[in-house]
Amino acid sequence: MKFTKSYEPGEFEPTIYAQWEQSGAFQPRKIVAESHESETEDAYAIVMPPPNANGNLHIGHGLTIAIEDALTRYYRLRGRSTWYIPGADHAGFETWVVYERALEKQGHTRFEYTRDELYARVWDFVEEQRGNMELQVRALGASCAWDDLTFTLDENVVAQVYKTFEKMWKDGMIYRGEKLVNYCPKHQTAFADIEVVHEDEKGKLWEIAYPLVSVPEDMIDSASDFTKRELIVSTTRPETLFGDVAVAVNPEDERYQDMIGGLVELPLTGRTIPVIADEHADPAYGTGAVKITPAHDFDDFEVGERHDLPRIQVIGEDGRMLEAAGEKYAGMTTEECRKQVLKDLKEQGYLRGEKEIVHSVAHCYKCGAVIEPMLKEQWFIDVKRLAQGATRRLERNEIKFYPANKKKVLINYLAGLKDWNISRQIPWGIAIPMFRQTETEAAPEWIFDTRTHLQKIEVGGVHYYRDEDTFDTWFSSAHWPIVCTNWTEGKENPYYPLNVMETGADILFAWIARMIMMGVYVTGEVPFREVYLHGLVLDAHGQKMSKSKGNVINPIELVAKYGSDAFRLGILRGRSAGMNQAFSESAVMAGRNLCNKLWNISRFVQQLVEEADGSSSSEPVNLSSARLQPCFGPGSAGKGSSEDDAIGIIRQLPYTTGNMGEDWICRELTACKEALEDDMANYRFSEAVERLYTTIWDKYADWFIESQKMHRNVPLLKVTLEMILKMLHPFAPFVTEAIWQSLSWTEGLLMTQEWPSRLRSDPISAENFERLMVVVSEVRRVSNELSEATRGKKYALLYGDEALVDDNSLLVAALAPVTEVISCEGQPRGLRLALANHELYLDVPVEVVAKYREQLEARILAVGNELDALNARMMNPNYVDKAPAHLVKETRDGITEKTALIERLKGELVAIGEGV
RNA sequence: GGGCGGUUAGCUCAGUUGGCUAGAGCGCGUCUUUGACGUAGACGAGGUCAGAGGUUCAAAUCCUCUACCGCCCACCA
Secondary structure, X not given: OOOOOOOOHHHHHHHHHHHHHHHOOOOOOOOOOOOOHHHHHXXXXXXXXXXXXXXXOOHHHHHHHHHHHHHHHHHHHOOOEEEEEOEEEOOHHHHXXXXXXXXXXXOOOHHHOOHHHHHHHHHHHHHHHOOHHHHHHHHOOOOOOHHHOEEOOOHHHHHHHHHHHHHHHHOOOEEEEEEEEEEEOOOOEEEOHHHEEEEEEEEEEEEEEEEEEEOOHHHOOOOOOHHHOEEEEEEOXXXXXXXXXXXXXXXXXXXXXXXXXXXXXXXXXXXXXXXXXXXXXXOOOOOOEEEEOOOOOHHHHHHHHHHOOOOOOOEOOOOEEOHHHOOOOOOOEHHHHHHHHHHHHHHOOOEEEEEEEEEEEEEEOOOOOEOEEEEEEEEEEOOHHHHHHHHHHHHOOOOEEEOOOHHHHHHHHHHOOOOEEOEEOOOOOOEOOEEEOOOOOOOOOEEEOOOOOOOEEEEOOEXXXXXXXEEOHHHHHOOHHHHHOOOOOOOOOOXXXXXXXXXXXXXXXXXXXXXXXXXXXXXXXXXXXXXXXXXXXXXXXXXXXXXXXXXXXXXXXXXHHHOHHHHHHHHHOOOOOXXXXXXXXXXXXXHHHHHHHHHHHHHHHHHHHHHHHHOOOOOOOOHHHXXXXXXXXXXXXXXXXXXXXXXXXXXXXXXXXXXHHHHHHHHHHHHHHHHHHHHHHOOOHHHHHHHHHHHHHXXXXXHHHHHHOOOOOHHHHHHHHHHHHHHHOOOOHXXXXXXXXXXXXXXXXXXXXXXXXXXXXXXXXXXXXXXXXXXXXXXXXXXXHOOOOOOOOOOOEEEOOOHHHHHOHHHHHHHOOOOXXXXXXXXXXXXXXXXXXOXXXXXXXXXXXXXXXXXXXXXXXXXXXXHXXXXXXXXXXXXHHHOOHHHHHHHHHHHHXXXXXXXXXXXHHHHHHHHO
């Protein structure tokens, strides 16, 4: 490949990805099942939260992959056998909704087909759509093991789900119960609690009179005629009145004491129902009396259980009133019925009040329809054992969370977890492997059987009929780490538990909690050692992205516009664990700029390498000029020290450091590498990216490369560039690989190279370069501060007794920049630089010096303020007493330095005065 | 009602166990065709770290309270 003037991601990304994939480097190195300890340590496993097989990636997936692939590539470079397992989700309900909508468009309904027909049709539908998502995952650069892609309906997934279900069935954790479930009348399926969205809405609270028919014997007060009294109930759902089986009042409520145990008449029906005492009734709310409808309200259901009340279902699964509501109302929608009931109540004089209120209403998270609590026979999991198992492991800290507080949140959640309804009335999913003895629902006997492809089976001469329901997708998803790693009972598996589970914080309960419960239950082990949760990616203004708001950002468009690496760098920027954060396109642009910068750094280094090769010199270039630098240390020898061998160097070009800039960059790169390792171990991706950014740009390009224009050291340029490429590769895999393959001296794929080892350098020499940088910066600053007319012009830099500058005059001249750097030979002139411990003059004409007076005064003031602050600190005896010694010393040194500096500046001021 | 988070530069955000002059990117201003890069280089302006109180030699950081913003759970007849 050739180095063009700028980096064009589109030209490299597809080919490079194909190269990676074909090389087989995405697959883990094979590890035999009979592994021992060292191999387990060697393995690094992470699974991809499976994106919807027939959907497109959204920006959250982009973040997910940026993080997971960075981890994978990092640990691969570190020599681990990495296994990043990709997945595809059948996305049960989501896909079903899309399909059903398509079906409706064609003028059909689900009820025209059998379940098996529908399943086959959706399968074909998904098959047609499939592939987009996988291409997009590739575009993002995910180095995942495509050979091991797991689809949530794969045979092994279904087999494991059935195995678990059977185990639970045998363990008595599965039961069939008639309970109230969250039911969407539009989709005609039940939901788990977490799939329901509650929203505050305006509604009405009606007051309806229930005439008192009788009171308990001992409460009869001869003075009053109870038959003229009535109990006024408050309700938001008058249409459920037909299902009322009692009226509850609070046992403490003085107003109704004498009615408890009595009977009231249920308007419009002629039925009488009892007045009961229950804590559920809040005396402060409404009238304090609440009608009890166990078949259509979750709380009432529980009240009904407590008081052993019947359940009268009056709303059907199609959302219309049943016969039980009476002939007049049967067949009406709940809405129509509500109107009619209110009208009738009013006419008959039962309606006593109407109030506007705000209350929360449950909606289907997909279509927004109001959730109807519905009495249904469903399969439930008794979660006690699962939750306890998970909680115990969490309390023992077997899983480390990022952010850490999520562990506590999860434990709280598990403590209050209710039994889990796993039945869904949609065909697109894994069939529940249960068969009933009778064709009807009436109290059948159930047997477990995995032959779910059959509607009817025969066991011991008896026919059984398949339950038509499918599993809640979270039930199978809970097995994800188990099925993706091919965990098998009794077999060692170095990839289970996973090293880390990375996903969105929003599915902590739905997924993470269930994976932990299931992992512990099925395998006896937690399914992963660490959990990293990322927050939501919000739009540029901090708003949640949604189709309805029209603020959705498509990651693939950004990839097309700026490149995959730019997107990855940008999306990680400023993001921390668990925090929702706004997306900033400018961060992606900054990422693109970094890629381009690195590309040009490499282009330049390659040029220097070619020049050196062309000169056919076997000697390191310019070593002679480097030798002119007395400040370079003993620094030398990259390869072969025993210390380095101990930490596992495989291949490293030999190099020597020839001047202080070189020692400095070796020190800085090594510091960067070590900090980076720490960042990765602690999942601090944002810090890692920032660190690389400044190291590459501010340090390597702006100082080291610039200094190399004076004294080049080709072997070191190669070593340091390689180091940078490797360090950035986890975050920007494409551009680093493209560079690696464009360089003349590198071989193979960057993605399978060894992580760099530390570079040795002379610390004193490195420190001297730092001092030189201060000098250069000061020269630049003063040059810029000069008046408009003279700014931008170059002057000579004169030095007095100044070894550092004397020894590096060429370098200073180039970096500053100044026309020349020469000794003042005891005859200082021009403007003295405000640097303590340096005797340096910018050789500007006298009139320019005079114009600098103002800036100088400002500077004296600023330094004076700093000095005052330091002095104040030292005046405090407690500070001197209690603060660490090194801080006190620093303060003392600072005072000495600044005092001297002010003296010089004041002297300068006097000199200027004299000059004018 | 219970819980969790946030408030730092014009914008989006870092800031680890309290300790150099509180940082970055983008934006803004001035200057610059330096042996790669204008998607660049040099320099700069810009902050009462939401407010009040406390602990400490020292607080953006720890504690208490207040205000505002956001999220989760439960309840809402």
